[in-house]
Amino acid sequence: MANRLADATSPYLLQHRDNPVDWWQWSAEAFEEARRRDVPVIISVGYAACHWCHVMAHESFEDAAIAKQMNEGFVSIKVDREERPDVDAVYMTATQAMTGQGGWPMTVFATPDGDPFFCGTYFPRERFGKLLESVGTAWREQRDDVLKQGAAVVEAVGGAQMIGGPTAPISAELLAAAAAGLEKEQDRERGGFGGAPKFPPHMNLLFLLRHHERTGSAEALEIVRHACEQMARGGIYDQLAGGFARYAVDETWTVPHFEKMLYDNALLLRVYTQLWRLTGDLFARRIADETAAFLLRDLGTASGGLASALDADTEGSEGLTYAWTPAELIGALGADDGTWAADLFRVTQKGTFEHGSSVLVLARDIDEADPAIVDRWRDVRSRLLAARARRPQPARDDKVVASWNGLAVTALAEHGALTGSAESHDAAIALAEVLADRHLVGGRLRRVSRDGVAGEPAGVLEDYGCVAEGFLAVFQVTAAPRWLSLARELLDVALARFASGDGGFYDTADDAEKLLTRPADPTDNATPSGLSALCAALVSFAALSGETAYREAADKALATAGPLIGGHPRFAGYAAAVAEAALTGPYEIAIVTAGPVDEDPLVEAAWRQAPGGTVIVAGEPDREGVALLADRPLIGGASAAYVCRGFVCDRPVTTAADLTTRLSQAETLVAQ
Known part of the structure; x- marks a missing residue:
C-alpha cells in the first residue's frame, strides 16, 4: 500500500x-x-x-x-x-x-x-x-x-433532489417580494445580511443594483451602498493590497477568515464597478480598481488563467501575514507615521485579533480627504505593504477553475469597459483565450487546469454557464464573432446534456460519472448556481443573436427558480439579478462607428448609462457575424447608436447626450 x-x-x-x-x-x-x-x-x-x-x-x-x-x-x-x-x-x-x-x-x-x-x-x-x-x-x-x-x-x-418542484414565472411582483425580503433581513447598522460568520453578499447586491435601476428604489441602492462601505472599510478587505477575504468571523466585518477566493473577488469587482457607475462614488471606484489589480497581480499564474485562492494560513497560523501591533507599525514607519497609522487603521494595544494584534480596518473616510492626507495615506500603505512582503506569505492554490475564471472574465471586461482600464480589458480577453484554448477540449469543458495542462474532471453546469457568460462579455467589448460562436457551442452542449426535461437543469451532464444521485441545486451560495449562471448566458446570448429559443429556455429555467427567488432571496441572488435583466428586456444597444471604437463617445455613454444586464456591441456597420450591427447604417457619415428591446429599436441617436437622454427614458421605449 x-x-x-x-x-x-x-x-x-x-x-x-x-x-x-x-x-x-x-x-x-x-x-x-x-x-x-x-x-x-x-x-x-x-x-x-x-x-x-x-x-x-x-x-x-x-x-x-x-x-x-x-x-x-x-x-x-x-x-x-x-x-x-x-x-x-x-x-x-x-x-x-x-x-x-x-x-x-x-x-x-x-x-x-x-x-x-x-x-x-x-x-x-x-x-x-x-x-x-x-x-x-x-x-x-x-x-x-x-x-x-x-x-x-x-x-x-x-x-433532496430539486428537480420537478413548483415553478413561478418571473414577474415584477416576484422581484419586489425578493427585494422586500432582503430589506427585512439586512443588518441596518453594519451592512450585509445575517450575523457571524458574515459573508459578502455579492450576488444579492448585484440584484439590488439592477432592481434599483428598474424601479428607482432608493432603499435597494442604499442597502448596496451601506454594505459595500462597511465591507471595504472592514478587515475583510485587505487595506494594503486590495482583495476581499472569504468571510468575517464577526458581525462587524473586522476579523476575516483570511483565505481570499477568486470567485468572491470577481463577483465583488462587478458590484463595486457597477456601484461606481450608478453613483460616481470615488470610494467604490477605488475598491473596484484595487480588486481588479489584486486579481491580476496576486492570482495571475505563469501559464495563464487566475489561481483559485490564497490560503487562510501562513506557516500553520492564521493572520500571520496580515495582523499588526502598534509596535510593529512604529517599527515599519517610525514613531510619527506609525502612531498616525495605528489611529487610522484602529490598531490598539488590546488588539482586535490574537495575541494583542489587530487586523487593519479603515477608521474614517480617506478618498475625499485633503490631498496631503491622501498622499500620506498612500505613502504609509506602500511602506507597510513592503514591510508585509518580508513576512512569510500564505500559500496559493494555483489550479485554474473554469467557472471562476469565467466570472473573472465578465468582471474584468465590465471594469475595463466602464473605467477605460486597458489592463482589465486585455486581461479579460487573455483569460477568455485560456479558457477557449485549454479548457474547451473536443467541444466539452474541462473543469480545471494547472501549469498549462487541463485536468480530467469534466465541467459541470456552472462551468458552462460562467464561461459562456464570460465569452459573451468579451464579445461585447471586442465584437469578435469567435466569442459569440464559442458561447453558442457551450450553451448548445448545456441544453443537450444537462437539461432535466421540466425546464430545469442538472449540475452534471447525462454522460458524466454516475454518483448516488444526479445533483441539481438551484441555490446561489458562494458562487452562482449552475442554473443561474446558465440563465445569465442564455438571456445575453438571445439578446445578442436574436435567436428566441435560447430566451425561451432561460425563461423556463428561471421559472423553476422563481419560488426560491420570492421566498428565499438570500439564496437566489444571481437568479434574481438575471431575472431583473430579463424583465427589463434586456436592452440591446448597437453602435455603428465611423472611427475607432475605443475613442467613440457613444460607446462610453452606452456602457456608463445602460441598465445592468444590457448587451452592447460596437463596430463598423454590417460587421460579419454580428447580428446587432446588421442593417444599422451610419447617420450622415457619423456614428449612430440604436437602442433596442426584443430587436425592436427606437430612432438612432448620434450624440452621447442624446443617448444618455434616451437611456434615461428607457422604460418608455416603444416601437417607432
Whole structure:
C-alpha cells in the first residue's frame, strides 16, 4: 500500500502526498479495492485554502497511529471539492441530512458501493481515532445495521433532489417580494445580511443594483451602498493590497477568515464597478480598481488563467501575514507615521485579533480627504505593504477553475469597459483565450487546469454557464464573432446534456460519472448556481443573436427558480439579478462607428448609462457575424447608436447626450 497523491493535479491533494495515510484519488479503482478487502471507505473532502482542513491534516492525517488505523481498516479517498463539485454536492447533501449542518473538511464513511452511512466535518485527533475504531467494529459486527443506515441516507439524498418542484414565472411582483425580503433581513447598522460568520453578499447586491435601476428604489441602492462601505472599510478587505477575504468571523466585518477566493473577488469587482457607475462614488471606484489589480497581480499564474485562492494560513497560523501591533507599525514607519497609522487603521494595544494584534480596518473616510492626507495615506500603505512582503506569505492554490475564471472574465471586461482600464480589458480577453484554448477540449469543458495542462474532471453546469457568460462579455467589448460562436457551442452542449426535461437543469451532464444521485441545486451560495449562471448566458446570448429559443429556455429555467427567488432571496441572488435583466428586456444597444471604437463617445455613454444586464456591441456597420450591427447604417457619415428591446429599436441617436437622454427614458421605449 502507498499514498497515491503524488501525481495529482490538485494542490489540495498534493498537500497530502507525504501523509502516512494510503490515500487514493477518487476513482472506480479505489472502490473496487474496498470491495476486494471488504472494508468501508473514508471519503475526505476539502480544499487547499481551508483552515480546518489543514488542522485535521496536521492532527490526524500526519499522525502515524491514526494513519495505521485508516490503512488497516479502510480505503481512504481524498477529494478536492473545487475540482469535483459533483462529488462534494452529493456527499454534502448526505452530511447535512445526517447532521443538520455541513462544512469542510467533510468526513464521510461509506460502503464499498459509495453509500454513506456516517458523516461529519472536522474531528479532533482523539475523537477521530475513537470514531475509526467504532466504525470499524460496526462494519465487522453490525454489518446489516450499517447497510440499513446507508440505504436510509441514500434515500434522503435522493429526496433532496430539486428537480420537478413548483415553478413561478418571473414577474415584477416576484422581484419586489425578493427585494422586500432582503430589506427585512439586512443588518441596518453594519451592512450585509445575517450575523457571524458574515459573508459578502455579492450576488444579492448585484440584484439590488439592477432592481434599483428598474424601479428607482432608493432603499435597494442604499442597502448596496451601506454594505459595500462597511465591507471595504472592514478587515475583510485587505487595506494594503486590495482583495476581499472569504468571510468575517464577526458581525462587524473586522476579523476575516483570511483565505481570499477568486470567485468572491470577481463577483465583488462587478458590484463595486457597477456601484461606481450608478453613483460616481470615488470610494467604490477605488475598491473596484484595487480588486481588479489584486486579481491580476496576486492570482495571475505563469501559464495563464487566475489561481483559485490564497490560503487562510501562513506557516500553520492564521493572520500571520496580515495582523499588526502598534509596535510593529512604529517599527515599519517610525514613531510619527506609525502612531498616525495605528489611529487610522484602529490598531490598539488590546488588539482586535490574537495575541494583542489587530487586523487593519479603515477608521474614517480617506478618498475625499485633503490631498496631503491622501498622499500620506498612500505613502504609509506602500511602506507597510513592503514591510508585509518580508513576512512569510500564505500559500496559493494555483489550479485554474473554469467557472471562476469565467466570472473573472465578465468582471474584468465590465471594469475595463466602464473605467477605460486597458489592463482589465486585455486581461479579460487573455483569460477568455485560456479558457477557449485549454479548457474547451473536443467541444466539452474541462473543469480545471494547472501549469498549462487541463485536468480530467469534466465541467459541470456552472462551468458552462460562467464561461459562456464570460465569452459573451468579451464579445461585447471586442465584437469578435469567435466569442459569440464559442458561447453558442457551450450553451448548445448545456441544453443537450444537462437539461432535466421540466425546464430545469442538472449540475452534471447525462454522460458524466454516475454518483448516488444526479445533483441539481438551484441555490446561489458562494458562487452562482449552475442554473443561474446558465440563465445569465442564455438571456445575453438571445439578446445578442436574436435567436428566441435560447430566451425561451432561460425563461423556463428561471421559472423553476422563481419560488426560491420570492421566498428565499438570500439564496437566489444571481437568479434574481438575471431575472431583473430579463424583465427589463434586456436592452440591446448597437453602435455603428465611423472611427475607432475605443475613442467613440457613444460607446462610453452606452456602457456608463445602460441598465445592468444590457448587451452592447460596437463596430463598423454590417460587421460579419454580428447580428446587432446588421442593417444599422451610419447617420450622415457619423456614428449612430440604436437602442433596442426584443430587436425592436427606437430612432438612432448620434450624440452621447442624446443617448444618455434616451437611456434615461428607457422604460418608455416603444416601437417607432
